[in-house]
Amino acid sequence: MATIIHITLKGIFRDRVFxxxxxxxxxxxxxxxxxxxxxxxxxxxTTTLSLSLISFIMLLLAVFLGxxxxxxxxxRRYTFxxxxxxxxxxxxxxxxxxGIALFMLMTTVFLGAMALIAIxxxxxxxxxxxxxxxxxxxxxxxxxxxxxxxxxxxxxxxATVSTSFFLPVFGAISVFLAGTATQPVYDYLQTxxxxxxxxxxxxxxxxxxxxxxxxxxxxxxxxxxxYSIPFNVQGLILTSIYFxxxxxxxxxxxxxxxxxxxxx
Amino acid sequence: MNAIEISGxxxxxxxxxxxxxxALKNLDLQIEAGEVFGFLGPNGAGKSTTIKLVMxxxxxxxxxxxxxxxxxxxxxxxxxxGFLPENPAFYDYLSAEEYVAFVGSQFKMDTALLxxxxxxxxxxxxxxxxxxxxxxxxxxxxxxxxxxxxxLVHDPDVYILDEPMSGxxxxxxALVKDIILDLKxxxxxxxxxxxxxxxxxxxxxxxxxxxxxxxxxxxxVENILRSGLEGYLVHLQLSDADAGTFAGLQxxxxxxxxxxxxxxxxxxNAFMGAVNTSGKEVVLVETKRRDLEDFxxxxxxxxxxxxx
Ligand SMILES: Nc1ncnc2c1ncn2[C@@H]1O[C@H](COP(=O)(O)OP(=O)(O)OP(=O)(O)O)[C@@H](O)[C@H]1O
Ligand SMILES: [Mg+2]
Numbered sequence: 001m002a003t004i005i006h007i008t009l010k011g012i013f014r015d016r017v018f019x020x021x022x023x024x025x026x027x028x029x030x031x032x033x034x035x036x037x038x039x040x041x042x043x044x045x046t047t048t049l050s051l052s053l054i055s056f057i058m059l060l061l062a063v064f065l066g067x068x069x070x071x072x073x074x075x076r077r078y079t080f081x082x083x084x085x086x087x088x089x090x091x092x093x094x095x096x097x098x099g100i101a102l103f104m105l106m107t108t109v110f111l112g113a114m115a116l117i118a119i120x121x122x123x124x125x126x127x128x129x130x131x132x133x134x135x136x137x138x139x140x141x142x143x144x145x146x147x148x149x150x151x152x153x154x155x156x157x158x159a160t161v162s163t164s165f166f167l168p169v170f171g172a173i174s175v176f177l178a179g180t181a182t183q184p185v186y187d188y189l190q191t192x193x194x195x196x197x198x199x200x201x202x203x204x205x206x207x208x209x210x211x212x213x214x215x216x217x218x219x220x221x222x223x224x225x226x227y228s229i230p231f232n233v234q235g236l237i238l239t240s241i242y243f244x245x246x247x248x249x250x251x252x253x254x255x256x257x258x259x260x261x262x263x264x
Numbered sequence: 265m266n267a268i269e270i271s272g273x274x275x276x277x278x279x280x281x282x283x284x285x286x287a288l289k290n291l292d293l294q295i296e297a298g299e300v301f302g303f304l305g306p307n308g309a310g311k312s313t314t315i316k317l318v319m320x321x322x323x324x325x326x327x328x329x330x331x332x333x334x335x336x337x338x339x340x341x342x343x344x345x346g347f348l349p350e351n352p353a354f355y356d357y358l359s360a361e362e363y364v365a366f367v368g369s370q371f372k373m374d375t376a377l378l379x380x381x382x383x384x385x386x387x388x389x390x391x392x393x394x395x396x397x398x399x400x401x402x403x404x405x406x407x408x409x410x411x412x413x414x415x416l417v418h419d420p421d422v423y424i425l426d427e428p429m430s431g432x433x434x435x436x437x438a439l440v441k442d443i444i445l446d447l448k449x450x451x452x453x454x455x456x457x458x459x460x461x462x463x464x465x466x467x468x469x470x471x472x473x474x475x476x477x478x479x480x481x482x483x484x485v486e487n488i489l490r491s492g493l494e495g496y497l498v499h500l501q502l503s504d505a506d507a508g509t510f511a512g513l514q515x516x517x518x519x520x521x522x523x524x525x526x527x528x529x530x531x532x533n534a535f536m537g538a539v540n541t542s543g544k545e546v547v548l549v550e551t552k553r554r555d556l557e558d559f560x561x562x563x564x565x566x567x568x569x570x571x572x
Pocket of ligand 1: 264286287305306307310311313350459
């Protein structure tokens with residue numbers, strides 16, 4: 001599996017689309033100056049913008065890498081040469097996933113460092129009302145990365161059954177959007193007034209979706225980072241377990257489907 | 265032990281709107297270890313389908329394929345196999361050297377041996393100059409050569425090659441023939457598909473002919489060549505007076521003082537007896553036989569007529 005991870009990483013680094021996406025990181029240079037235009041709450045604004053930029057780049061990478069890696073191997077007929085080696089489809093799929101996940105973490109470290117520099121620069125220009133808690137920002141970025149790695153797993157699952165890239169690309173984006181919204185919608189449906197108004201079938205359907213779709217709200221800690229609010233550590237541990245469990249299940253289904261698939 | 269054992273293998277492709285292609289019908293085939301087997305058939309006969317089934321890329325509709333005793337649905341069955349796909353494609357961002365190293369490591373070769381073997385096969389296939397360039401920039405024939413290099417690098421016991429000569433120049437084709445002959449000498453099993461009867465004639469022990477998904481013939485190459493023997497062309501030194509006929513046969517050609525007679529196998533002994541008693545000089549005796557190409561063509565046309 002190590003060699004699959006290795007060539008996955010090589011492939012990403014030598015890819016032009018990846019190089020294009022990374023150019024977006026240049027935008028970090030402009031964040032402090034953009035934030036300075038607001039004159040107030042410059043640090044908070046810089047933090048918000050930096051975290052949003054990281055999220056945006058990571059989402060692009062997650063969808064692009066997760067959806068296209070397997071699809072491209074099939075489309076370009078690389079699967080004939082690779083899957084005829086003595087590797088199981090499961091090893092191949094997990095190797096691909098770990099390669100991409102590792103790359104996402106490396107990108108996180110790189111982008112995170114850029115963000116910290118931008119925020120530090122902002123604190124010089126306009127001292128913040130509340131002291132910046134660096135560890136909080138770092139943990140926030142880390143959980144953001146976990147969220148997008150989970151999106152990678154979803155995109156790969158869709159790619160194992162799809163013959164075009166439409167399903168994995170748009171499917172992953174939809175699951176991401178829906179996953180961000182499930183918790184608020186679920187909470188809303190639990191309020192007594194709504195329970196009375198909405199039919200049981202709709203509520204059951206929503207509940208099923210709630211358990212089926214990834215729940216991504218727990219990964220979003222931006223508020224804590226921006227306003228230096230302490231974390232609920234137990235919540236973070238649960239979220240991590242949720243991440244590991246959900247990814248494991250998704251990829252197990254993925255490798256089952258992929259093993260069944262024919263290379264025509 | 266047989267290197268490859270195929271029993272009752274069938275493959276149907278189900279298309280859209282209930283179309284259904286019987287790509288392979290009940291194939292039984294045993295390839296012995298140490299044997300070079302040519303798999304001959306026209307376009308769309310089912311050669312690549314068979315090979316993909318054996319490599320576990322397709323799932324059989326029914327039947328089994330076993331390589332070196334291991335069922336081909338398991339990854340383990342490919343541990344001793346070097347495989348060249350039809351019109352191969354390899355990660356184009358890697359160089360030939362990197363790709364061959366990747367393949368070698370999948371076969372758990374140790375680093376020093378891998379390095380040595382990799383250099384060897386890359387040189388052998390004349391990719392040395394290009395070995396550090398990404399394969400994106402390779403020509404079709406160069407990709408085919410990488411395909412052969414990665415099938416050879418780990419020195420497996422079984423080679424499964426789908427049209428190994430395709431896309432190669434004459435020098436490349438000759439090289440592949442030499443490689444296969446060398447593998448044969450070293451007791452390896454080679455199973456390869458091709459359209460070109462000449463390749464089969466030169467290198468194979470046995471040949472199987474597949475037409476429209478069914479195996480229509482399977483035999484040793486020398487048997488086919490021997491059974492195809494039809495007669496002899498005998499060149500005799502004759503004076504102008506009796507140039508036209510000899511022992512009741514008409515000359516088919518005359519050049520200078522030499523007449524050529526076509527002698528069917530059945531009367532060859534009698535004809536040569538007559539030559540002996542007359543004391544005429546024999547310049548040359550040529551065997552006239554149907555070659556593998558004719559054999560192949562007659563099989564294909566006859567099975568096409570049957571199905572009509
Ligand atoms: N994925 C597929 N879906 C439907 N039919 C297929 C598929 N792949 C192959 N076939 C059909 O199966 C038959 C055998 O194809 P195959 O590729 O095995 O032929 P082949 O002997 O390798 O031919 P060639 O010499 O042209 O390479 C053909 O009729 C082909 O149309
Ligand atoms: Mg073919």
